Amino acid sequence: MSNRQYIKICLIPFAFLIVAFEILPLMSIVAGSLGDGHGGYSLIQYKNAITSRFYMQGIANSFRVSIISAVVATIISVAGSYSIRRLAPKIRDAVMLISNMTSNFSGIPLAFAFIVLIGNNGVVTIIMKMFGLNLRDYFNLYSIAGLTMVYTYFLVPLGILLMYPAYDGIKKEWEEAALILGATRIEFWRHIGIPAVFPSIMGTMSILFANALGAYASAVALTSGNINLLSIRIGALVSGDINLNPELASALAVILGMIVVFTNLVSQSMTRGRRRARK
Amino acid sequence: MRRKLMHYIAAAIILIYLSIPLAVTFLYSIAQKWQSSVLPESYTIAWYQAVLSDIRFWNALGRSFFISIASVILCLAVMIPTVFIITMYLKKYEKYIEIISIIPFSIPGVVYAVGLIRIYSKGPVNIGGTVWILLGAFFIVVMPYMYQAVRNCLMTIDARQLMEAAELLNATKLQAFVHVILPNIMKGITVSALLAFSLLFGEFVLTNILVGGAFETVQIYLFTKQNFSGHLCSAIVIMYFICVLVLSLLTTTANKLISGRSRGGIQ
Numbered sequence: 306m307s308n309r310q311y312i313k314i315c316l317i318p319f320a321f322l323i324v325a326f327e328i329l330p331l332m333s334i335v336a337g338s339l340g341d342g343h344g345g346y347s348l349i350q351y352k353n354a355i356t357s358r359f360y361m362q363g364i365a366n367s368f369r370v371s372i373i374s375a376v377v378a379t380i381i382s383v384a385g386s387y388s389i390r391r392l393a394p395k396i397r398d399a400v401m402l403i404s405n406m407t408s409n410f411s412g413i414p415l416a417f418a419f420i421v422l423i424g425n426n427g428v429v430t431i432i433m434k435m436f437g438l439n440l441r442d443y444f445n446l447y448s449i450a451g452l453t454m455v456y457t458y459f460l461v462p463l464g465i466l467l468m469y470p471a472y473d474g475i476k477k478e479w480e481e482a483a484l485i486l487g488a489t490r491i492e493f494w495r496h497i498g499i500p501a502v503f504p505s506i507m508g509t510m511s512i513l514f515a516n517a518l519g520a521y522a523s524a525v526a527l528t529s530g531n532i533n534l535l536s537i538r539i540g541a542l543v544s545g546d547i548n549l550n551p552e553l554a555s556a557l558a559v560i561l562g563m564i565v566v567f568t569n570l571v572s573q574s575m576t577r578g579r580r581r582a583r584k
Numbered sequence: 585m586r587r588k589l590m591h592y593i594a595a596a597i598i599l600i601y602l603s604i605p606l607a608v609t610f611l612y613s614i615a616q617k618w619q620s621s622v623l624p625e626s627y628t629i630a631w632y633q634a635v636l637s638d639i640r641f642w643n644a645l646g647r648s649f650f651i652s653i654a655s656v657i658l659c660l661a662v663m664i665p666t667v668f669i670i671t672m673y674l675k676k677y678e679k680y681i682e683i684i685s686i687i688p689f690s691i692p693g694v695v696y697a698v699g700l701i702r703i704y705s706k707g708p709v710n711i712g713g714t715v716w717i718l719l720g721a722f723f724i725v726v727m728p729y730m731y732q733a734v735r736n737c738l739m740t741i742d743a744r745q746l747m748e749a750a751e752l753l754n755a756t757k758l759q760a761f762v763h764v765i766l767p768n769i770m771k772g773i774t775v776s777a778l779l780a781f782s783l784l785f786g787e788f789v790l791t792n793i794l795v796g797g798a799f800e801t802v803q804i805y806l807f808t809k810q811n812f813s814g815h816l817c818s819a820i821v822i823m824y825f826i827c828v829l830v831l832s833l834l835t836t837t838a839n840k841l842i843s844g845r846s847r848g849g850i851q
Contacts, residue, residue: 308757312669319666323684323727326720330699331691337702381598388594400595402836407602409828412788413806414821418605421612421818428608432622462602519692522788526807536694543701544793551702558695565690 337555350556367535371517374456382464408462412522471505504576613818644805655722693789726780733776737769
């Protein structure tokens with residue numbers, strides 16, 4: 306018995322850190338979002354967030370950037386990781402190594418790289434000027450479209466990392482069998498290949514979406530907070546110089562969290578339906 | 585053959601896509617004049633000299649290393665005994681730890697920062713803006729990876745049998761843990777520790793919101809240099825990336841060495 310108690314004492318540091326830095330902060334967000342700013346409880350923060358045009362625009366912008374970049378990055382990584390798997394082993398490993406390394410290339414450094422590439426005085430911008438073209442007429446890096454491009458870029462390596470093992474599920478024999486039975490390659494992918502990896506595709510997409518939705522660093526560096534995004538708004542409400550409002554920040558944070566959870570649930574229910582259908 | 589070629593072309597396109605921003609940043613960092621041509625007209629290392637002679641850069645680099653290493657060590661010191669005890673003696677609590685270790689994955693950094701600020705920037709424990717709040721936050725960030733790593737290691741070495749054998753030979757539980765379990769899992773945990781380190785090394789959201797300029801890491805330094813010369817920033821980006829590169833090469837080498845050795849052990 307004393308031995309048991311001794312063992313439990315060893316868990317105290319862990320329990321302390323988890324309570325202090327995981328459970329309390331999360332509870333505090335929920336509690337804060339329900340505060341009315343004067344010590345009472347109400348849903349006023351949610352009402353303020355939802356009825357404010359400004360914050361709804363932020364939510365809509367975040368949603369738009371995240372969904373587009375997640376879908377594009379998923380398509381690139383689904384096709385890309387399939388091709389990478391078909392390379393000679395040595396080259397394949399090298400490509401994966403480079404892809405994994407670029408996944409560390411995100412946030413502030415990545416935003417700078419894009420500014421150098423296609424920013425106002427970027428290399429591409431200058432080269433196009435030599436030909437009498439103005440990049441700004443077609444594309445603006447410091448805009449929603451620019452953000453979407455940067456987000457897509459940092460989601461691709463992550464998507465490849467997630468999709469790469471998914472193809473383990475498709476046996477080479479399946480394809481051979483289907484071809485022998487007279488299916489075309491397209492038919493094989495339509496009826497067997499894609500359904501088999503579909504859960505992974507949806508899972509990857511929802512992870513990428515959540516990642517994009519929470520992204521903060523690249524957006525701050527690229528637009529100095531000029532573009533209205535949910536994550537930027539939350540950050541500004543707790544650490545800006547003016548307009549501090551942790552209660553409203555909490556409500557927005559809960560909304561962000563709910564969107565992530567909701568997306569996960571949708572993608573899970575879609576894939577569960579598929580799985581059942583296959584049985 | 586044509587199909588094979590197609591895959592190579594697809595992989596090449598992805599590689600080019602992924603490396604263009606980095607390649608251009610590198611060229612920009614060594615360019616002296618790049619105004620009216622496809623490639624720079626002249627090259628220089630002056631930007632690197634400027635960064636390397638800036639004491640603020642070295643201080644920021646030092647802080648990045650310090651906070652990342654301290655957090656990883658804290659996490660190892662707490663998680664190894666905890667996961668060991670839970671998986672060996674308190675199996676019924678395992679599902680709770682699993683839930684606890686999944687939560688940080690699904691909480692965006694900016695959301696998490698709100699909760700931390702609300703608790704620690706006022707009230708009885710006022711550690712907002714100090715390195716302590718960052719240490720606690722970083723512990724939570726890498727905790728899920730450490731949990732998985734330690735658990736996998738314990739399973740691979742079959743900790744239960746090792747403990748039984750050691751105790752049969754009259755070792756106490758503590759002795760067995762320190763002299764048998766620890767040395768055996770240390771190798772496997774090295775890789776995860778390195779991964780956790782590079783994750784924290786690149787952290788910006790929490791650092792910026794929680795402590796900002798009060799504890800200037802490399803990422804924050806880069807952020808404040810934003811409005812200076814683009815060449816200078818490019819040089820910082822490249823040097824930052826070299827750090828990351830060395831780290832990930834170290835991780836892969838460690839990984840290969842360890843998996844190679846353990847495979848040799850089985851044969």
